[in-house]
Amino acid sequence: MGLLSLLVFxxxxxxxxxxxxxxxxxKMLHKIALAxxxxxxxxxxxxxxxxxxxxxxxxxxxxxxxxxxxxxxxxHYELAVDxxxxxxxxLTAIIMSIAILAGSFHVKKxxxxxYQLMFLLELxxxxxxxxxNLFLFFIFFEITLIPMFLLLSKWGGxxxxxxxxxYLVYNGIGSLILLVxxxxxxxxxxxxxxxxVMQHFATNENSGLALGIAxxxxxAFGIKLPIFPLHSWxxxxxxxxxxxxxxxxxxxxxxxxxxxxxxxxxxFFPVAFEKLVLVLAILGLVNLLYGxxxxxxxxxxxxxxxxxxISHMGIILLGxxxxxxxxxxxxxxxxxSHGLIAAxxxxxxGSLANRTNTTSLKKLSGLARLTPLLAGFLLVAALAGLGLxxxxxxxxxxxxxxxxxxxxxxxGVIGTLGLVLTVVYMLRVVMNMTFGTYRNMxxxxxxxxxxxxxxxxxxxxxxxxxxxxxxxxxxxxxxTIETLRLGIGG
Amino acid sequence: MDLKTLLSFEWGMMxxxxxxxxxAVILSLIDLFGKDSIKKYIPSFAVAGIGLALIFLxxxxxxxxxxxxxxxxxxxxxxxxxxxxxxxxxxLIFFMVLSKQKDEEITDRGEYVYLLxxxxxxxxxxxxxxDLITLFVGLELLSLSSYIMVAMRKRNxxxxxxxMKYIINGGIATAFTLFGMSYIYGISGTTKLVDISREMSSxxxxTEPxxxxxxxxxxxxxxxxxxxxxxHMWTPDVYEGAATPVSAFLSVVSKAAGFxxxxxxxxxxxNTGVEGNETLYSSMIGFVAILAILSMLIGNIxxxxxxxxxxxxxxxxxxxxGYILIPIVSLSAMTLENVWFYLLAYSFMxxxxxxxxxxxxxxxxxxxxSIFTGLFQRSPVLAISMTIFLLSLAGIPGTAGxxxxxxxxxxxxxxxxxxxxxxxxxxxxxxxxxxxxxxxLIQMFIRQPEFEGRRTVNKMQAVPLIACITGTIVLGIFPFxxxxxxx
Numbered sequence: 001m002g003l004l005s006l007l008v009f010x011x012x013x014x015x016x017x018x019x020x021x022x023x024x025x026x027k028m029l030h031k032i033a034l035a036x037x038x039x040x041x042x043x044x045x046x047x048x049x050x051x052x053x054x055x056x057x058x059x060x061x062x063x064x065x066x067x068x069x070x071x072x073x074x075x076h077y078e079l080a081v082d083x084x085x086x087x088x089x090x091l092t093a094i095i096m097s098i099a100i101l102a103g104s105f106h107v108k109k110x111x112x113x114x115y116q117l118m119f120l121l122e123l124x125x126x127x128x129x130x131x132x133n134l135f136l137f138f139i140f141f142e143i144t145l146i147p148m149f150l151l152l153s154k155w156g157g158x159x160x161x162x163x164x165x166x167y168l169v170y171n172g173i174g175s176l177i178l179l180v181x182x183x184x185x186x187x188x189x190x191x192x193x194x195x196x197v198m199q200h201f202a203t204n205e206n207s208g209l210a211l212g213i214a215x216x217x218x219x220a221f222g223i224k225l226p227i228f229p230l231h232s233w234x235x236x237x238x239x240x241x242x243x244x245x246x247x248x249x250x251x252x253x254x255x256x257x258x259x260x261x262x263x264x265x266x267x268f269f270p271v272a273f274e275k276l277v278l279v280l281a282i283l284g285l286v287n288l289l290y291g292x293x294x295x296x297x298x299x300x301x302x303x304x305x306x307x308x309x310i311s312h313m314g315i316i317l318l319g320x321x322x323x324x325x326x327x328x329x330x331x332x333x334x335x336x337s338h339g340l341i342a343a344x345x346x347x348x349x350g351s352l353a354n355r356t357n358t359t360s361l362k363k364l365s366g367l368a369r370l371t372p373l374l375a376g377f378l379l380v381a382a383l384a385g386l387g388l389x390x391x392x393x394x395x396x397x398x399x400x401x402x403x404x405x406x407x408x409x410x411x412g413v414i415g416t417l418g419l420v421l422t423v424v425y426m427l428r429v430v431m432n433m434t435f436g437t438y439r440n441m442x443x444x445x446x447x448x449x450x451x452x453x454x455x456x457x458x459x460x461x462x463x464x465x466x467x468x469x470x471x472x473x474x475x476x477x478x479x480t481i482e483t484l485r486l487g488i489g490g
Numbered sequence: 491m492d493l494k495t496l497l498s499f500e501w502g503m504m505x506x507x508x509x510x511x512x513x514a515v516i517l518s519l520i521d522l523f524g525k526d527s528i529k530k531y532i533p534s535f536a537v538a539g540i541g542l543a544l545i546f547l548x549x550x551x552x553x554x555x556x557x558x559x560x561x562x563x564x565x566x567x568x569x570x571x572x573x574x575x576x577x578x579x580x581x582l583i584f585f586m587v588l589s590k591q592k593d594e595e596i597t598d599r600g601e602y603v604y605l606l607x608x609x610x611x612x613x614x615x616x617x618x619x620x621d622l623i624t625l626f627v628g629l630e631l632l633s634l635s636s637y638i639m640v641a642m643r644k645r646n647x648x649x650x651x652x653x654m655k656y657i658i659n660g661g662i663a664t665a666f667t668l669f670g671m672s673y674i675y676g677i678s679g680t681t682k683l684v685d686i687s688r689e690m691s692s693x694x695x696x697t698e699p700x701x702x703x704x705x706x707x708x709x710x711x712x713x714x715x716x717x718x719x720x721x722h723m724w725t726p727d728v729y730e731g732a733a734t735p736v737s738a739f740l741s742v743v744s745k746a747a748g749f750x751x752x753x754x755x756x757x758x759x760x761n762t763g764v765e766g767n768e769t770l771y772s773s774m775i776g777f778v779a780i781l782a783i784l785s786m787l788i789g790n791i792x793x794x795x796x797x798x799x800x801x802x803x804x805x806x807x808x809x810x811x812g813y814i815l816i817p818i819v820s821l822s823a824m825t826l827e828n829v830w831f832y833l834l835a836y837s838f839m840x841x842x843x844x845x846x847x848x849x850x851x852x853x854x855x856x857x858x859x860s861i862f863t864g865l866f867q868r869s870p871v872l873a874i875s876m877t878i879f880l881l882s883l884a885g886i887p888g889t890a891g892x893x894x895x896x897x898x899x900x901x902x903x904x905x906x907x908x909x910x911x912x913x914x915x916x917x918x919x920x921x922x923x924x925x926x927x928x929x930x931l932i933q934m935f936i937r938q939p940e941f942e943g944r945r946t947v948n949k950m951q952a953v954p955l956i957a958c959i960t961g962t963i964v965l966g967i968f969p970f971x972x973x974x975x976x977x
Binding site for chain 2: 063073113135138139140142143145146149150153154161164165168169172173176177179180183184186187
């Protein structure tokens, strides 16, 4: 059993240990769950460090073999990581620990089952990023579906079951399109291993099949990302899911879409994606502007953040559409950066909602007087979200637009409008909340306690760290970018 | 036929069939004349008999092809592998029968047992027959035994309704089948499948219109057994009316037998043609494809509105019949393997689901979906088991159902021409099926229980449950065990 298998299956430890703790011993459950969430975190850190210094061997075991006439199809159990997935694995581990910590404030009923489902979800997400072939990727991808569905339908807000079914249907459609695409790739290449598939389609790149699969992948991951007309489920999840789940969802799960589009889309079908560049660019632009505009008119803080996520995902699409080194690099940066920023935002929104019992923007104003720390952190999050230089958002947006202006300058020009809108809606929301007129509506409420401040600070340090030393990530993903660049052909 | 020729046949190949036949006869005699003290062991005898037949069958593993009784009985790898599913499925159903609680309404336990055995014998003959006559006799043996089993709960209104529908629909379907066979006989002048296939390929062209009519009529007739469109309407009523083990038998073993006969007939008769020419089969697959699409969509969409659990499973089984028709449409080297694997996976997950329903329906006296409310609190074991079966039926990775679905996808895409439309419809149907399968998950894990008290699983109930869970998980994680066994 290699390091990667240990990493992927490490959340099982927490899942099992929790069975032995009495259901009603809340304090113990919180402590054990948090402690167990550090196991995958340590493995993630180890993988990250080892990846920097040395190659990580892939875990391979022969698994399934199909015979079809003379052709035989083999599927291995194989785990492997590259730079991009290493970073996402690390991000997953951090955000999961934070979400589980947040669970202790936000989840009141059946806490044991909640934590267990969270660990199952973590297993799925880690597996998604660590798989070395498409078949395994799909298996883990589907594993995330079930815990998410149960988490949403049991612990969600008022419309929880409806939201859960929305989630299920959209993601079900996405994953089945993906499954058909994987089956088609498998039949054509005889394997689902990433390298084999890449080489296979590099030699047969002009076929209609490649274009068809590329479109299928765009659809499948477009639902996950989400891309404009397919986004309604994601807004529902953002509004209805319990805070720890939203943290994981916005922070990590949405990134599966970006990961898939970049690693499989551009990685396997660069030629087909070149034909789709304009479509991608327009979709990205629509996401960016539509998300930003709707974020501007929302009355609910959570809905603002949901549309802001859509808008930020547009930037990833634009980076992919640029189809050059800095564009893709920017897209990867944006994926990581948005993960951190969204997690930070929802962590704070959770703390806020716990105190005020509302996220309606009308009621929230002048919090700086009541809870200076909370208000201050919200302002920091907003600044990070609008891409202030020195923070991670700036690096990614800068690189995406650098790449975009090189390839499609007009799209770039319109896109900058979206950035302006971002500044407007972020400031509109946060300025009023922090510095608006103070009305004594909530009575005495306490400021953040230490268990809320620590994870917030961790996230802020990460955001600023990436903003100031982007090389931490840039050097890790260098090889990934290099491979992708070779595929694109320049 | 003198004694010498009679003895020269390799009768040993029929050992599994003979075992079932002898056990069925002995059990019916015991039921008639035996004392009550012996009678209560009848189901156990049947289990032993099936076990013995299974052992005989396994001894034939890898045996070369044999045909006895002038080609009316064939033993080949096809017959072997499908008989394996039939026996395993029936064995699981007998475990279900054994687990029943005292106050279940079927008191005529003996009849029940030997009717199941005679139905099993019919299916096994179908798997091995190489002649239209024996094929039809096997089919009728299965049908008649099934009619009686459904009608046996004679004081139950639903059962009477179901039995009535079953026998009328079944009669019509049988007439269709026989009528279709008469066309085939008319063209070829023989009832032996091998000869028919030779005659058909040489006579193609002049007799094609008649053969086409024969094909359509025969297929429509056989659609009854696999409960696919157009003969699917009986399924929900019969499943609801029949005792749950009988419903499980109809949905697994009887359906598997239906697929056996379809493959045997259509692939041997219609799929041979003159070199280079299109065979009749390949020109008719559009028709089968439409039936498959309709089955998948109708089954899964109507299942959305069901509240009675057995009706829900019935509609879902119509959808599954549509899935299994896909490999038959996209004829390739993988067809048999795909159908076989899916049927095996389907046996485990469906019998498992029926088993959970059976346990709950006996303790709650209801078949409504509300028996699942809060099940996770009342009986975590049952809730987790049902979750595994439902996830497998929905095709979620880690379970047998997923590998089966992926197999069908790969088979359909690698076929020539690739069946993208069918694959697409199957994907859509699967997403629709998520809705009702996950709805049961919500009932079990999230809703508050509507029934009081904890439910425990006793030893007899645990046997089939454990067997089905093991089958579902092992086939999902180590599918090569089954795939290697098959090839």
